[in-house]
Amino acid sequence: MNPSWAGEAGAGEVGIWAAHMGSPGAGAQARNARRGAPPAGRTDEWLARRAKRFAWGTAPADLIAVNPPMARTERRNLRQREQLFDTPDWLKQKQCPHKAKYMAGPRIQPRNITGKEKLPDLIDATFLAYNGARLREGVQLFTNRMLEPDVTVGLSVSGALTPAGLGCSSIIPLIKAGFVDWIVSTGANLYHDLHFALNFPVHAGSPKFDDTDLRDNDLVRIYDVVIPYSDGLMATDEILREIMLQPEFQKEMGTAELHYLIGRYAAEWERKNGLKDVSVMAAAYRAGVPCYTSSPGDSTIGMNVAGVELRGSKLRVNPSIDVNETTSFVLAAKRGGGRSAVVLLGGGSPKNFMLQTEPQIQEVLRIKEFGQDFFLQITDARPDTGGLSGATPSEAVSWGKVDPARLPDAVVCYTDSTIALPLMTHYALARRKRRKLRRLYDQRAACMKALTREYFTHNKVKMIDGSEPDLG
Numbered sequence: 001m002n003p004s005w006a007g008e009a010g011a012g013e014v015g016i017w018a019a020h021m022g023s024p025g026a027g028a029q030a031r032n033a034r035r036g037a038p039p040a041g042r043t044d045e046w047l048a049r050r051a052k053r054f055a056w057g058t059a060p061a062d063l064i065a066v067n068p069p070m071a072r073t074e075r076r077n078l079r080q081r082e083q084l085f086d087t088p089d090w091l092k093q094k095q096c097p098h099k100a101k102y103m104a105g106p107r108i109q110p111r112n113i114t115g116k117e118k119l120p121d122l123i124d125a126t127f128l129a130y131n132g133a134r135l136r137e138g139v140q141l142f143t144n145r146m147l148e149p150d151v152t153v154g155l156s157v158s159g160a161l162t163p164a165g166l167g168c169s170s171i172i173p174l175i176k177a178g179f180v181d182w183i184v185s186t187g188a189n190l191y192h193d194l195h196f197a198l199n200f201p202v203h204a205g206s207p208k209f210d211d212t213d214l215r216d217n218d219l220v221r222i223y224d225v226v227i228p229y230s231d232g233l234m235a236t237d238e239i240l241r242e243i244m245l246q247p248e249f250q251k252e253m254g255t256a257e258l259h260y261l262i263g264r265y266a267a268e269w270e271r272k273n274g275l276k277d278v279s280v281m282a283a284a285y286r287a288g289v290p291c292y293t294s295s296p297g298d299s300t301i302g303m304n305v306a307g308v309e310l311r312g313s314k315l316r317v318n319p320s321i322d323v324n325e326t327t328s329f330v331l332a333a334k335r336g337g338g339r340s341a342v343v344l345l346g347g348g349s350p351k352n353f354m355l356q357t358e359p360q361i362q363e364v365l366r367i368k369e370f371g372q373d374f375f376l377q378i379t380d381a382r383p384d385t386g387g388l389s390g391a392t393p394s395e396a397v398s399w400g401k402v403d404p405a406r407l408p409d410a411v412v413c414y415t416d417s418t419i420a421l422p423l424m425t426h427y428a429l430a431r432r433k434r435r436k437l438r439r440l441y442d443q444r445a446a447c448m449k450a451l452t453r454e455y456f457t458h459n460k461v462k463m464i465d466g467s468e469p470d471l472g
């Protein structure tokens with residue numbers, strides 16, 4: 001240590017600080033002199049002056065002594081910390097023209113849950129962020145916007161929902177309340193729906209069941225649902241084949257008619273078994289809700305159609321009937337001055353089948369249209385794989401499936417339909433009066449006629465045999 005520094009600093013903290021500075025050698029002393037190091041004999045005064053400069057304000061001398069001058073970075077950090085306590089001038093003066101818009105959502109400060117809340121109130125008040133918020137937005141979109149009287153609502157159903165009881169608990173009440181006007185489902189959901197009409201048991205089980213043991217015990221498993229094989233599946237198949245051999249099935253038809261005819265038998269089976277509202281197909285039959293499947297061959301219903309064909313059945317399923325009929329419903333909704341909505345449970349081919357109605361109108365039939373007005377999807381599928389199941393409504397805009405102007409009325413909720421659907425059904429039934437049944441099944445011929453007329457009006461084409469189309 002340089003004795004002159006230490007001695008000149010005197011006793012106490014400044015001296016200690018000075019000691020920390022180390023003792024400059026000859027070169028250092030020369031540097032210090034250049035930087036304004038204390039001239040001999042004036043160290044205390046110089047230190048106090050220098051400390052004052054760094055201490056911003058008029059700190060008492062003893063405090064200055066305890067808090068020596070800071071390095072430049074330290075000073076900068078302190079400055080930033082101090083500014084947190086007050087809105088700085090630069091922020092006060094900043095223009096934030098969109099701030100109010102982004103802060104327009106509900107404040108996140110829900111009340112404590114008591115256990116006495118009604119479910120719709122709980123959803124409104126506590127589903128505030130992430131997929132909880134998407135679910136709240138979805139049920140509100142469905143209830144407040146899609147269920148307005150002028151909106152025609154299509155429901156697509158993928159995933160094994162009827163075996164999980166979602167048909168009984170949710171889809172049937174939605175049909176009965178007039179909240180669903182047409183359906184596209186996987187054949188599997190409609191096939192398994194028949195077990196309920198026929199009173200064959202479907203039971204809750206476990207995903208941990210030993211599948212070899214299940215097979216040995218004549219049971220099949222869908223994740224944690226078990227269904228008897230011989231006296232469940234095979235018994236259903238046998239009755240289904242008997243039904244499909246009846247005279248009214250011996251022709252070409254679309255799947256709405258096929259399921260309507262099966263639904264009539266399902267309704268009869270429900271009645272005979274003393275059951276009420278357990279079968280989706282029976283409920284759809286009674287409410288005149290047309291029920292389509294996008295892949296007629298891809299389920300046990302399709303397998304049995306193929307089976308009876310080997311025995312000479314004349315039943316032929318024509319998917320083009322389905323494509324045109326579903327398209328005609330969407331066009332009829334628009335041309336009648338109303339709007340069209342889609343609720344998509346899961347993805348898969350029912351999702352596309354429902355959404356392709358708009359490209360069918362615009363791209364194939366060359367009729368000017370703009371896309372669906374409302375879009376709600378419940379799904380587990382991610383968009384980044386390029387798969388249809390996870391494709392977003394904005395991607396659907398690029399295909400003409402969704403009206404770009406209505407994109408704010410589109411919600412995707414990433415959750416399991418078995419969670420979302422009962423909540424949505426409860427919310428809608430609690431908050432909305434039932435709607436008059438639209439009975440689109442009975443209006444298929446009229447809607448098809450309107451579609452055909454508009455097609456020939458927009459396209460200068462004739463029938464392929466050269467004749468004029470019969471526009472009745």
Ligand SMILES: NC(=O)c1ccc[n+]([C@@H]2O[C@H](COP(=O)([O-])OP(=O)(O)OC[C@H]3O[C@@H](n4cnc5c(N)ncnc54)[C@H](O)[C@@H]3O)[C@@H](O)[C@H]2O)c1
Pocket residue numbers: 158159160186187188189191295298299300301345346347348349378379380381389415416417418
């Ligand atoms: N015995 C039968 O009749 C039978 C049985 C099973 C499947 N199938 C057929 O197999 C095909 C596939 O049907 P699927 O229903 O298994 O389709 P799937 O499981 O492929 O579902 C389609 C998409 O929907 C989403 N999804 C599925 N379950 C969901 C859930 N619970 N919540 C949220 N999103 C969900 C997933 O993203 C999935 O990719 C259909 O054509 C069906 O008819 C037939």
